[in-house]
Each structure stands twice: as C-alpha cells, then as structure tokens.
C-alpha cells in the first residue's frame with residue numbers, strides 16, 4: 621500500500637470536512653476497486669496511523685466494492701462504472717478503457733459531526 625495515496629485521500633477528506641466547518645469526521649466512505657482483504661486491511665492500518673490528531677481520528681472506515689471502472693478518451697475523459705466488459709460510455713457511446721489496476725480505492729464521501 622502506497623502511503624502517499626492514502627494520505628492524498630485523507631487530505632481530500634480533511635479539506636472537505638474543513639470546508640463544511642466540521643468538528644470531526646465520523647465516517648469515511650471508500651469505494652474499493654481492489655476488494656482484496658489485504659488491500660483493505662492495509663488502507664485501514666495506514667489511515668489509522670495518518671489520521672491521529674486530525675479531524676479524521678477514530679473515523680469509521682466504510683468500504684463498498686465498485687463495479688469495474690472505465691474511462692472514455694473519446695469525449696471528455698469521463699469516468700464511469702460498468703459490470704459489462706465491453707463498457708460503453710454513457711455520454712458518447714464509444715467503448716471505454718479500463719482504469720489501470722493500480723488505482724485501488726477512492727474516497728466516495730464523508731460524514732461529519
């Protein structure tokens with residue numbers, strides 16, 4: 621697990637919490653493109669370390685598996701999700717390309733208090 625990738629996601633969550641004037645982040649919702657137990661455990665452990673003394677300390681990490689994720693280079697770099705291996709861009713109808721597998725997770729949204 622690349623610590624910097626987790627840090628970037630955490631920073632995104634912290635920025636959003638600050639912009640909402642939150643006292644703390646209660647829940648971090650993540651979309652998992654790699655749903656292996658090892659990846660999830662590594663993300664949780666890294667987040668645990670990075671979030672101490674931040675608004676995200678003790679935030680609950682909630683994950684959900686994502687369908688395959690595609691990107692369309694034909695129209696606008698639109699990212700979309702599909703269970704169909706021949707994924708068609710919902711915007712222009714061209715076939716999308718799979719997003720590289722090294723993208724393992726993304727921040728979906730946060731809950732704050």
Ligand SMILES: [Zn+2]
Pocket residue numbers: 692693694695696698709710711712713714
């Ligand atoms: Zn398109």
